[in-house]
Amino acid sequence: MFLVDEPKIIYKSGNGVNTTVIIMRLSLISLLPLLLVASEITAATSCIGKERDALFDLKATLKDPGGVLSSWVGLNCCNWYGVTCNNKTGHIIKLVLANYTIHKENALTGDISPSLVHLTHLMYLDLRWNDFGGARIPAFIGSLKNLRHLDLSGAGFGGRIPPQLGKLSKLNYLDIGFPSIMSTSDSSVDNLLWLSQLSSLAYLDMSWWNLSGASDWLESLNMLSSLKVLYLTYTNLPPTNLNSISQSNLTVLNEIDLSGNNFSSRFPYWLTNIYTMSYIALDFCGLHGSIPKGVGNLTALSYLFLSNNSLVGAIPISISKLCNLKILFLPKNNLIGDITNLGKAMTHCMKGLIMINLGNNNLSGSLSEWIGSFTNLVSVILNKNSLLGHVPTSISQLTKLNNLDLSHNLLEVSVEPNWLPPFQLDELFLRSCPLESQFPHWLQTQIGMGILDLHKTGILGQLPDWVWTSLTSLVSLDLSNNLLTGMLPASLVHMKSLQFLGLSSNQLEGQVPDMPESLDVLDLSNNSLSGSLPHIVGRNMTYIFLSSNRLNRSIPSYICDMPVLSAIDLSNNSLSGKLPNCWKESTRLVLVDFSNNNLEGQIPSSFGYLIFLSSLHLNNNKLSGLLPSSLRSCRSLSFLDLGYNNLEGSIPGWIGDNMQFLMVLRLRSNHFNGSIPSELPQLQSLKVLDLANNKLTGPLPQGIGNFNEMASQRSRPIIPLPIFSDNPDGSLYYNESLSIIIKGEERLYSRILYLMKSIDLSGNYLNGGIPTEIGALVELKNLNLSKNLLSSHIPETIGNMSKLESLDLSWNRLSGIIPESMTSLHLLSHLNMSYNNLSGMVPQGSQLQTLGDEDPYIYAGNKYLCIHLASGSCFEQKDNHVDQAEDNDGHDIWLYIFSGLGFGVGFSSVWWLLVCSKAVGKRYFQFVDSTCEKVIHRMILLEKKVNRKTVRKNSVL
Numbered sequence: 001m002f003l004v005d006e007p008k009i010i011y012k013s014g015n016g017v018n019t020t021v022i023i024m025r026l027s028l029i030s031l032l033p034l035l036l037v038a039s040e041i042t043a044a045t046s047c048i049g050k051e052r053d054a055l056f057d058l059k060a061t062l063k064d065p066g067g068v069l070s071s072w073v074g075l076n077c078c079n080w081y082g083v084t085c086n087n088k089t090g091h092i093i094k095l096v097l098a099n100y101t102i103h104k105e106n107a108l109t110g111d112i113s114p115s116l117v118h119l120t121h122l123m124y125l126d127l128r129w130n131d132f133g134g135a136r137i138p139a140f141i142g143s144l145k146n147l148r149h150l151d152l153s154g155a156g157f158g159g160r161i162p163p164q165l166g167k168l169s170k171l172n173y174l175d176i177g178f179p180s181i182m183s184t185s186d187s188s189v190d191n192l193l194w195l196s197q198l199s200s201l202a203y204l205d206m207s208w209w210n211l212s213g214a215s216d217w218l219e220s221l222n223m224l225s226s227l228k229v230l231y232l233t234y235t236n237l238p239p240t241n242l243n244s245i246s247q248s249n250l251t252v253l254n255e256i257d258l259s260g261n262n263f264s265s266r267f268p269y270w271l272t273n274i275y276t277m278s279y280i281a282l283d284f285c286g287l288h289g290s291i292p293k294g295v296g297n298l299t300a301l302s303y304l305f306l307s308n309n310s311l312v313g314a315i316p317i318s319i320s321k322l323c324n325l326k327i328l329f330l331p332k333n334n335l336i337g338d339i340t341n342l343g344k345a346m347t348h349c350m351k352g353l354i355m356i357n358l359g360n361n362n363l364s365g366s367l368s369e370w371i372g373s374f375t376n377l378v379s380v381i382l383n384k385n386s387l388l389g390h391v392p393t394s395i396s397q398l399t400k401l402n403n404l405d406l407s408h409n410l411l412e413v414s415v416e417p418n419w420l421p422p423f424q425l426d427e428l429f430l431r432s433c434p435l436e437s438q439f440p441h442w443l444q445t446q447i448g449m450g451i452l453d454l455h456k457t458g459i460l461g462q463l464p465d466w467v468w469t470s471l472t473s474l475v476s477l478d479l480s481n482n483l484l485t486g487m488l489p490a491s492l493v494h495m496k497s498l499q500f501l502g503l504s505s506n507q508l509e510g511q512v513p514d515m516p517e518s519l520d521v522l523d524l525s526n527n528s529l530s531g532s533l534p535h536i537v538g539r540n541m542t543y544i545f546l547s548s549n550r551l552n553r554s555i556p557s558y559i560c561d562m563p564v565l566s567a568i569d570l571s572n573n574s575l576s577g578k579l580p581n582c583w584k585e586s587t588r589l590v591l592v593d594f595s596n597n598n599l600e601g602q603i604p605s606s607f608g609y610l611i612f613l614s615s616l617h618l619n620n621n622k623l624s625g626l627l628p629s630s631l632r633s634c635r636s637l638s639f640l641d642l643g644y645n646n647l648e649g650s651i652p653g654w655i656g657d658n659m660q661f662l663m664v665l666r667l668r669s670n671h672f673n674g675s676i677p678s679e680l681p682q683l684q685s686l687k688v689l690d691l692a693n694n695k696l697t698g699p700l701p702q703g704i705g706n707f708n709e710m711a712s713q714r715s716r717p718i719i720p721l722p723i724f725s726d727n728p729d730g731s732l733y734y735n736e737s738l739s740i741i742i743k744g745e746e747r748l749y750s751r752i753l754y755l756m757k758s759i760d761l762s763g764n765y766l767n768g769g770i771p772t773e774i775g776a777l778v779e780l781k782n783l784n785l786s787k788n789l790l791s792s793h794i795p796e797t798i799g800n801m802s803k804l805e806s807l808d809l810s811w812n813r814l815s816g817i818i819p820e821s822m823t824s825l826h827l828l829s830h831l832n833m834s835y836n837n838l839s840g841m842v843p844q845g846s847q848l849q850t851l852g853d854e855d856p857y858i859y860a861g862n863k864y865l866c867i868h869l870a871s872g873s874c875f876e877q878k879d880n881h882v883d884q885a886e887d888n889d890g891h892d893i894w895l896y897i898f899s900g901l902g903f904g905v906g907f908s909s910v911w912w913l914l915v916c917s918k919a920v921g922k923r924y925f926q927f928v929d930s931t932c933e934k935v936i937h938r939m940i941l942l943e944k945k946v947n948r949k950t951v952r953k954n955s956v957l
Helices: 019-044 049-061 114-118 139-143 163-167 193-197 217-221 269-273 293-297 317-321 339-346 393-397 441-445 557-561 605-609 629-633 654-658 702-706 772-776 796-800 820-824 847-854 874-879 881-916 918-956
Strands: 083-085 092-096 124-126 149-151 173-175 203-205 229-231 255-257 279-281 288-290 303-305 310-314 327-329 334-338 355-357 362-364 379-381 403-405 427-429 451-453 460-462 476-478 483-485 500-502 521-523 543-545 550-553 567-569 591-593 615-617 622-625 639-641 646-650 664-666 671-674 688-690 695-698 738-742 745-749 758-760 765-768 782-784 789-793 806-808 813-816 830-832 837-841 864-866
Touching: 049 114, 114 139, 139 163, 163 193, 193 217, 269 293, 293 317, 317 339, 334 339, 605 629, 629 654, 688 738, 702 772, 738 758, 738 782, 772 796, 796 820, 820 847, 830 847
Parallel strands: 092 124, 124 149, 149 173, 173 203, 203 229, 229 255, 255 279, 279 303, 288 310, 303 327, 310 334, 327 355, 334 362, 355 379, 379 403, 403 427, 427 451, 451 476, 460 483, 476 500, 500 521, 521 543, 543 567, 567 591, 591 615, 615 639, 622 646, 639 664, 646 671, 664 688, 671 695, 688 758, 695 765, 758 782, 765 789, 782 806, 789 813, 806 830, 813 837, 837 864
Antiparallel strands: 083 092, 738 745
16 A cells, blocks of 8 residues: 555636646656556566476476475465575576485485576576486586576586586586485596686585596686685596696685595695685695695685695794694694794794694604693694603693594603693593503593593503593593403493493403493403303494403303494303304394304304305314305305314315305314315415315315415405594504414414415325426415325426425325426425435425425435435435445334334323313324424434445445
8 A cells, every 4th residue: 555645636727727637647657656666576476487387397307205395386486495586577596405404315306307497597506415316417507507606516416527517607606516426437527628618616616526537627727717715625636746837827716625636746836826825625635745835925824734645854834924824734744853843933823723633744852842832722633753751731721622642652641640631621542652650540530531542551550430430421442452450340331422442451350341332342352351241232332352361151142133243253262152043134244253262063054144254263162063054155255264173074165166255264173074175276365275184085176276366476465354443543453363384383474464375285185196286376385285195296386386485295105306396496494395205316506405404304204315415425325225225224223113112102191181181182292293203313314324434434444
């Protein structure tokens, strides 16, 4: 309703004009502007029909599980959710359908309707964090010529970026970062030339796209003179010299993030001339060389991230001029120099510094005289350097300190017993820093602490009770590798935030406490804990390590009900009973180690449900029966160690058919019989094959030379199992270990296990010859075929195995000469060919001769083998049949005497040893056998020397 002044009626006579009508018309004219305004307002309340129809088409092609388009009904699209119209024209200028929750269940899916091109006045389009299933960005978006702002980040687009985006000449904001992980592996672009057409672009984010084909990326970006913000993180940009552009046009750049691209370049010096720069992130960029002094010219710089590169030299003192710097982040480089001088210089200017991270470098110096000056510091991370001295008392001035990491330095942390810190830490890492002998009392005041790492700090004695009552907010507690004694509480269920508990390698006693539901990782290995496993554990436990304790009783069945359990190690305890037979298909176990216990019974068939299992250690128990056929379902196995049990039956061929990732197969010291399956050589990844001390018969498989890993110079790495930890060093891993008998003794291999390639088939009843194909295993380091019934000649091809360090062919029926080709085995340091039927001359001038001179026993028991001796002629002895006969008679006499002696001693001791310990008995027999053999051989050699002297004397006479 419009209010106007009432028109005044003026009467004039004499001219005949109706003045009342004139006045009325004038009043209507005065209302015209108001009517026009009203009509414009009415027009603005309803959108353009063609554009409304385009939105209806868009709604029809989208799937809307969150119901964000539920308001898209009726004729007035300007009132719809996410739609903004021009108040004057009614044209749609802004469409915002972003998924602000980021949760996929609320995301729009489906297709983008081509009808969107009818929104010709659209200036702002935001579809971020929806899910378009890896579809390509629609090329028709390039037709929206009025677009200023385009945000498709995290919206699930993939494939190749359409160059039609280069037609959006008015665009000043483009964010297509974080494409779909379902995107194809094809390069997203061939070039970025289209970018150079976006002359108005101020903001660009293409992070995580594959731009490996864009060799012109730096030149194209250099043409965007209006660019202020650039994010190209983890885009596989091709390696380039970041200083290859002669002149930079990026003169107004404010933020740059190229992290995660391996440029193999020096720091881009042209950045040091852009004085508007406030944010630089070049982490993981393969940068080398030094940090240029010119960085000190960037006085507007607030954030500097250069972590995980190969930067060398000292941090330039000029960096102390950066008065606005808030975060200095330079960890994991090769930086050197005295941090003391740098710290002093920084105190004059950097009053606003809130975070300093110089960890994992080679910095020296101390913290005194400077650390306390940065009163706004929230986070100090200086781990893994060579810092010395005491942590200064000035650290008390850091009242805002929240995160302190001084791990792996030579710093000493000692404070007054009654010291009350002014800060409340959330994270404290003092790993490998010497502490006072007792658990630090001042930690009782840190009631909100989430992470405490005092690994290997020398603390000893009992843990105070307040650790478990005051620090209940702990998420991660690592006190491993110390000298802690005493007992743990009966229950830790009240610590409802605890996810990681590491107390390994201490001297703790008593029972394992009941654990909170929140616990994810439990490591109490290498203590003296006893009793049964805890009665209460969290169902969401992922890693359980309780090895090398004194735990007894049986393994509880609740471990079968842990759906996310990935690794369990209960080895080296006294657990008894049977293995749990309750495993389910949903189990996610990767590692099971129950070795070195007293477990008995059969391997349960439900182990076949562990289809993700990579490592199974059941060795050194009392398990019996056959290998269950269900194990063939464990196709991911890379370690299978069942040695030192009472398993029987034949070795199934499906091991070779199904377990193609197997690296270690150890079945030694069981009761397996039958022949070695011909399928075993199909194990292309096998590094260690140990079938020793069984009852195997038949010949060696002809395909023995097909073990590719033993023939290849490339050693497939044995990747340690990473364990979740809040430790920033990321140093918590489970390393596989394996005992291998090599060079006559048992050795434990762990970190270098991936280098070991070994075959041990000793102590069986294998017969036939050694296949010539064995020579293909040129990378084999240990070969033990001793104590079998092998016959025929040693194949000439064995000389091809140039990496052999240990070779044992003793106690067989091998005949013929030692092949001349074996002289090429230069790395051989252990050899035993004794007690065969070898003949001829041991090849001279080689490692075979050297080893024989050091220990002639390695050739003992071969009647017709000629051993070169320093004095006398070996050929003369062999040609003299009388001497030969005398030697043989002497050999037989002494052999009978000492064999009888060994038998008598062994026989009289065997019953006592078997009663006391099977393992002791076994070792005793090995010792007696070895001792007797050596004594026999020494006596034979002595007799031969006497005979030679007699021959010489007679010849002189």
